[in-house]
Amino acid sequence: xxxxxxxxxxxxxxxxxxxxxxxxxxxxxxxxxxxxxxxxxxxxxxxxxxxxxxxxxxxxxxxxxxxxxxxxxxxxxxxxxxxxxxxxxxxxxxxxxxxxxxxxxxxxxxxxxxxxxxxxxxxxx
Amino acid sequence: xxxxxxxxxxxxxxxxxxxxxxxxxxxxxxxxxxxxxxxxxxxxxxxxxxxxxxxxxxxxxxxxxxxxxxxxxxxxxxxxxxxxxxxxxxxxxxxxxxxxxxxxxxxxxxxxxxxxxxxxxxxxx
DNA sequence: CAGGTGTACTAATACGAATAATACAGTTGA
DNA sequence: TCAACTGTATTATTCGTATTAGTACACCTG
Numbered sequence: 591x592x593x594x595x596x597x598x599x600x601x602x603x604x605x606x607x608x609x610x611x612x613x614x615x616x617x618x619x620x621x622x623x624x625x626x627x628x629x630x631x632x633x634x635x636x637x638x639x640x641x642x643x644x645x646x647x648x649x650x651x652x653x654x655x656x657x658x659x660x661x662x663x664x665x666x667x668x669x670x671x672x673x674x675x676x677x678x679x680x681x682x683x684x685x686x687x688x689x690x691x692x693x694x695x696x697x698x699x700x701x702x703x704x705x706x707x708x709x710x711x712x713x714x715x
Numbered sequence: 716x717x718x719x720x721x722x723x724x725x726x727x728x729x730x731x732x733x734x735x736x737x738x739x740x741x742x743x744x745x746x747x748x749x750x751x752x753x754x755x756x757x758x759x760x761x762x763x764x765x766x767x768x769x770x771x772x773x774x775x776x777x778x779x780x781x782x783x784x785x786x787x788x789x790x791x792x793x794x795x796x797x798x799x800x801x802x803x804x805x806x807x808x809x810x811x812x813x814x815x816x817x818x819x820x821x822x823x824x825x826x827x828x829x830x831x832x833x834x835x836x837x838x839x840x
Numbered sequence: 841c842a843g844g845t846g847t848a849c850t851a852a853t854a855c856g857a858a859t860a861a862t863a864c865a866g867t868t869g870a
Numbered sequence: 871t872c873a874a875c876t877g878t879a880t881t882a883t884t885c886g887t888a889t890t891a892g893t894a895c896a897c898c899t900g
Binding site for chain 3: 872874875877878879890893894895900
Binding site for chain 1: 743803807811812819831838
C-alpha cells in the first residue's frame with residue numbers, strides 16, 4: 591500500500607512532494623524497513639504523472655539513504671529506518687528552536703508558548 | 716536605511732524575498748510607520764536587479780497593507796504597524812502549534828521541547 | 841522645468857520542472 | 871525459456887513563471 595499523494599497545483603515540485611511523502615510514511619511507521627515501494631511505472635500510472643518524475647524522486651531518496659533500489663526487482667525502504675527517524679527528530683527540534691527564537695524576538699510571551707504546548711499535549715493523548 | 720537583501724541563487728523568487736525582508740524590518744522595528752522605502756529605481760540599482768521586480772514586490776506589499784505608495788512621492792511603511800505585528804505573531808503561533816504537533820507525533824518527549832524553550836529564553840535575555 | 845517618484849504595459853529571455861519517447865539490462869514466475 | 875515485470879539512462883520537447891528589457895505616462899518637488 592502506498593500513501594503517496596501529490597498536488598499538481600502546488601508550487602512545490604512533484605518529485606519533492608513524493609520525497610516528502612515517502613519520508614513521512616517512514617517516520618510515521620506506515621512504511622517499514624525493506625518494504626517495497628510502488629514501482630516507478632505503477633506509481634506514475636496511479637498519480638497520472640510521468641515515470642521520469644517518479645524516478646527522479648526515487649533517485650534522490652536513494653541518494654539520501656531513505657530507500658535502496660535493485661534493478662529488476664524494485665525499490666525498497668532502507669533497512670535502517672532508525673537513523674532516518676533520528677534525523678527527522680533532529681530536524682524538527684532544529685526548526686522548533688528557530689521558531690521559538692523568532693517568537694521570543696517578536697515579543698511573544700514565553701507563557702503563551704508553554705500553554706500552547708500543554709494544549710497540544712492534551713490533544714495528542 | 717534599507718536592510719533589504721536578496722539571494723539571486725535562492726529558489727525563492729526575488730520579489731518574495733523583498734516582501735519578506737520588508738515585513739521582517741517592520742516586525743523587528745527596523746522600519747517604523749510612515750518611513751519611506753527606497754525608491755523602485757534606487758533599490759533596483761542597489762540590488763542590481765530589474766525595477767519591475769521591485770515594483771512587483773511593492774505592489775504586493777501594498778495589497779497586503781504593509782506599505783502605501785504615493786505616485787510622485789514614494790512608498791512608505793503603513794501607518795498602522797500594530798496590526799502587522801499582530802498578524803505576524805499569530806502566524807508564528809500557528810506555525811509553532813503545527814510544529815509542536817509534529818514533534819509530539821514523532822515521539823519527541825515534551826520535556827525536551829520545554830527545556831529547548833528555556834534555553835532559548837536564556838539566550839534572548 | 842528638470843529630475844525624481846510610482847504605475848502600466850508588452851515583449852523577450854531564462855530557468856527548471858515536467859513530459860515524451862525510447863532503449864537497455866536485470867529479475868521473476870509461469 | 872520467455873513474457874512481463876523491474877530500475878536505469880538518454881535526449882528532446884513542452885510548459886509555467888520569474889525575471890529582464892524597454893518604453894511610456896502622470897505626479898510631485900525643489
